[in-house]
Amino acid sequence: MDSVILKTAIRFLLPLLLLASVFLFLRGHNEPGGGFVGGLVASGAIALYAMTCSAAAARQMVRVSPRVLIGSGLLLALGSGLAPLFFGRPFLTGLWTTVTTASLGELHPGTPLLFDLGVYCVVTGVTLVFIFSLLEE
Template sequence: MKRNSNDLILKTMTSIIAFILLGFSVYLFFAGHNAPGGGFIGGLMTSAAIVLMNMAYGQSGMRNSLPINFRFLFKLGLLIALLTGMGSFLFGEPFLSQTFAYFQLPILGRTELATALLFDLGVYLTVIGVTMTIILSIADDRREEVTQ
């Protein structure tokens, strides 16, 4: 496939836009238990940034910069979400019960930490893993069709 001169513009803008998307996805992830957002939409925003990098740099370039096994990632996310939900059984609470407490952290000061954040982490990793597995599988199938 012949590359054209627009690749430089695409790659430059991808770096900027992916950075903004990743920053916004982190904000949405942490805002999720008190405001709109959470693991699902944060995972979708992260996936959008990764897809953009895949479009700009190609699948081999993306895999070199992000050597992540997305199938393992969604299994890890499911495990974290399941263990977080079952963790409430240890305290005699119903499945998926959540609690929170305030902690004094070195840089952040007094910060609220909730068990819902752990569940959101599982959802976040699961959404990224599933979304990227589906999109990259479709991209591989399309690439095989073009080469045949």
């Protein structure tokens, strides 16, 4: 698509949308949001970039192949489910730890965050496979 407006706007839109996707992903920890929507927004941002410039340029920007995203996301999610087994807990039990930081106060990261990160990667990867194959037709 050859549009000057979009080409100019994408420079600002892309980082904003990617930031929004990270925000949604982290927000999902306790509130509505999460890996699935986060991943969709991220792939939406990349899709916009691919439509303005080209699929090849978008591929270059993402650097890793979408399939690598899918595979590693699946492994990450599975790993977060299997991790509790090493502590004698059932599959998929959440393991939590408390981290205190100066700026953010007390945080409670746990294995569900890893699981969500896996979902984020898989959703981004799958959507990008769709979009790239459609654009490259």
